[in-house]
Amino acid sequence: MWNWRITAACTLILILVMGAAVSFGPIHISFQQVLRTLLDLPSAEHGENRTVILQLRLPRVVLGALVGAALATSGAVYQTVFHNPLADPYLLGAASGAGLGATIALTSTHHNIASLLPVFAFLGGVLAVLTSFFISGKFFAEPNTLLLSGIAVGSFATAIQTYLQQRHSDALRPVYSWILGDLTSASWSVVSWSAIYIGFALAILFSVSKQLDGLMLSDEEAFSLGINPQRLRIFAVGAATLATATAVSASGLIGFVGIVVPHLVRGITRRVTNRSLVSVALVGASFLVLADLGARTLLSPAELPIGVITAFVGAPFFLFVLRSRRKANF
Amino acid sequence: MSRIKSHARKWAAVESVCALALLALPLTFAPTPAQAATPQRIISLSPSATEILFAIGAGRQVIAVDDDSDYPANAPHSSLSSFTPNVEAIAALQPDLVVLQSSATKAAAVESGLKKLKINVYLENTPNDITGAYAEYTDLGALTGHPSRTKVLIATMKSQIGSILSRVKHSTSLSIYHELDNTLYTATSNTFIGRVYKDFGFTNIADAADTADSGGYPQLTSEYVVAANPSVIFLDDGAYGESAASVAARPGWSGLSAVTNKHVIVLPQDIADRWGPRLVDLYKFIASSTANLAGSK
Numbered sequence: 001m002w003n004w005r006i007t008a009a010c011t012l013i014l015i016l017v018m019g020a021a022v023s024f025g026p027i028h029i030s031f032q033q034v035l036r037t038l039l040d041l042p043s044a045e046h047g048e049n050r051t052v053i054l055q056l057r058l059p060r061v062v063l064g065a066l067v068g069a070a071l072a073t074s075g076a077v078y079q080t081v082f083h084n085p086l087a088d089p090y091l092l093g094a095a096s097g098a099g100l101g102a103t104i105a106l107t108s109t110h111h112n113i114a115s116l117l118p119v120f121a122f123l124g125g126v127l128a129v130l131t132s133f134f135i136s137g138k139f140f141a142e143p144n145t146l147l148l149s150g151i152a153v154g155s156f157a158t159a160i161q162t163y164l165q166q167r168h169s170d171a172l173r174p175v176y177s178w179i180l181g182d183l184t185s186a187s188w189s190v191v192s193w194s195a196i197y198i199g200f201a202l203a204i205l206f207s208v209s210k211q212l213d214g215l216m217l218s219d220e221e222a223f224s225l226g227i228n229p230q231r232l233r234i235f236a237v238g239a240a241t242l243a244t245a246t247a248v249s250a251s252g253l254i255g256f257v258g259i260v261v262p263h264l265v266r267g268i269t270r271r272v273t274n275r276s277l278v279s280v281a282l283v284g285a286s287f288l289v290l291a292d293l294g295a296r297t298l299l300s301p302a303e304l305p306i307g308v309i310t311a312f313v314g315a316p317f318f319l320f321v322l323r324s325r326r327k328a329n330f
Numbered sequence: 331m332s333r334i335k336s337h338a339r340k341w342a343a344v345e346s347v348c349a350l351a352l353l354a355l356p357l358t359f360a361p362t363p364a365q366a367a368t369p370q371r372i373i374s375l376s377p378s379a380t381e382i383l384f385a386i387g388a389g390r391q392v393i394a395v396d397d398d399s400d401y402p403a404n405a406p407h408s409s410l411s412s413f414t415p416n417v418e419a420i421a422a423l424q425p426d427l428v429v430l431q432s433s434a435t436k437a438a439a440v441e442s443g444l445k446k447l448k449i450n451v452y453l454e455n456t457p458n459d460i461t462g463a464y465a466e467y468t469d470l471g472a473l474t475g476h477p478s479r480t481k482v483l484i485a486t487m488k489s490q491i492g493s494i495l496s497r498v499k500h501s502t503s504l505s506i507y508h509e510l511d512n513t514l515y516t517a518t519s520n521t522f523i524g525r526v527y528k529d530f531g532f533t534n535i536a537d538a539a540d541t542a543d544s545g546g547y548p549q550l551t552s553e554y555v556v557a558a559n560p561s562v563i564f565l566d567d568g569a570y571g572e573s574a575a576s577v578a579a580r581p582g583w584s585g586l587s588a589v590t591n592k593h594v595i596v597l598p599q600d601i602a603d604r605w606g607p608r609l610v611d612l613y614k615f616i617a618s619s620t621a622n623l624a625g626s627k
Binding site: 025026027048051052055056057115166167168169170173174177182184185186187296300301302303304 | 397408409410411413414415416417418419420421422433435436438439440442443446447448515541544545547549
């Protein structure tokens with residue numbers, strides 16, 4: 001029962017946050033006009049505000065929600081699969097691999113390759129995770145081996161990435177801003193392809209969310225519940241990687257969402273279960289939409305990298321939740 | 331075990347299919363807008379473009395310039411960012427032409443956002459040489475309705491630079507090192523600033539260190555600079571605290587001929603890093619600061 005109520009509350013929060021994010025920006029547009037535009041009602045005001053709402057703000061807000069949901073859910077799944085509260089979606093080299101892919105695209109002299117940046121970032125992230133898997137050999141028989149090979153692959157990719165970046169000093173600025181992550185490149189075409197991949201991956205994760213709880217037991221116990229733990233882990237990490245790689249290729253490396261939001265939801269609900277995975281996704285979406293609202297407006301008329309906000313707000317909040325949880329549990 | 335492996339392979343196959351599907355994503359390109367009437371509300375998000383616009387007589391049409399544009403003094407300064415432009419903040423001023431640097435953060439996304447709002451955008455590429463700079467002057471002159479004044483400006487600049495160079499004794503025996511920052515990034519003769527030095531006939535110590543992928547801006551080592559022993563050092567990082575004294579204090583640099591002969595010169599950075607009409611001043615500055623050097627070696 002608690003779960004249903006919390007999910008409903010999180011949905012309501014997300015709707016409110018998205019409404020607020022569409023309403024605020026450097027151009028002042030009345031809330032009434034925003035509502036009229038969103039509901040496609042006729043409005044007395046000129047068409048420019050319509051373009052601002054529908055072409056500039058809305059795709060950005062929707063992309064922020066998608067990316068936030070993807071990163072938060074993947075983070076929660078990684079934490080369960082690896083039995084490690086510090087796990088985040090970038091653990092198996094996805095971030096470094098995507099960073100390398102993006103840097104290759106940005107330092108390339110061919111203009112066509114530069115426009116394929118999302119594809120390069122996606123492939124880089126997926127390839128890095130696959131490499132970690134194959135190097136560790138036994139997959140999840142030794143979760144720590146997988147973690148370590150993820151770290152090794154990540155460092156290796158970062159080494160090449162840094163080398164490329166230093167050799168092409170003219171590309172430093174775009175590479176740096178990509179690494180900090182931002183949603184400025186949001187357009188409906190980006191939103192539509194990320195929605196397909198992230199939606200697909202999240203649907204898989206939600207459908208196995210009850211079984212994921214079985215992974216918190218020992219493998220023998222999980223088997224007795226009718227779960228094949230190895231298969232489930234590979235399936236879950238695969239789907240989480242798809243979501244993460246898509247999020248990263250659409251918006252760069254936005255840190256801290258994948259680690260803060262799952263703990264936040266667990267801290268508030270006081271339950272360590274994956275049944276709250278939908279709530280985690282909804283809170284992740286709200287968190288990132290709010291962070292991007294800050295990125296667009298705090299330093300206006302300049303933009304602030306969203307990664308700065310997620311970490312600046314996320315880190316103290318995270319510590320607060322950790323402390324209150326410790327008081328409650330111990 | 332083999333079952334697990336086969337599942338992993340299956341998964342790997344699924345992932346590679348997804349990856350391939352992404353490759354086939356439709357990529358949309360913004361169409362080029364039709365030319366409208368002469369713009370009367372121009373926003374310049376480039377310090378060079380600001381200087382150019384005011385020099386060609388389009389200053390009155392400029393309603394705002396970015397936070398790095400500090401010349402001319404009467405330009406309508408604003409807190410708009412040229413480094414991280416914000417589409418909505420730009421649109422709020424209702425411009426009819428925006429000059430945007432192609433090196434700005436997410437320039438392509440900013441450009442397409444502005445075009446969606448039916449705002450004309452001039453995407454300014456950093457020119458590789460002075461010819462490229464003049465081409466931008468001509469573009470801006472045509473766009474803003476001042477083509478003839480632009481022609482006069484270019485002709486004047488050409489003759490001024492020509493007369494400065496004609497009075498200089500060209501000497502390839504003079505070698506220079508142009509410092510971008512104190513980690514020894516420099517510029518070769520294949521860059522805009524490098525071509526200016528080349529016009530004076532100087533030998534650039536960076537040329538021998540150039541590699542295919544450095545883009546004309548290689549990073550040197552301290553040992554390399556000491557071995558090359560440049561006769562003049564131009565500091566483009568004076569704003570970051572570098573000076574003749576700090577250069578002399580670097581380990582191993584005190585014996586460099588540029589240091590012992592006191593030919594470590596701090597460049598006026600706002601002029602040296604831009605390609606506006608004050609380029610003439612840069613030529614003058616280099617000519618006067620090396621006047622007593624040419625042929626002295």
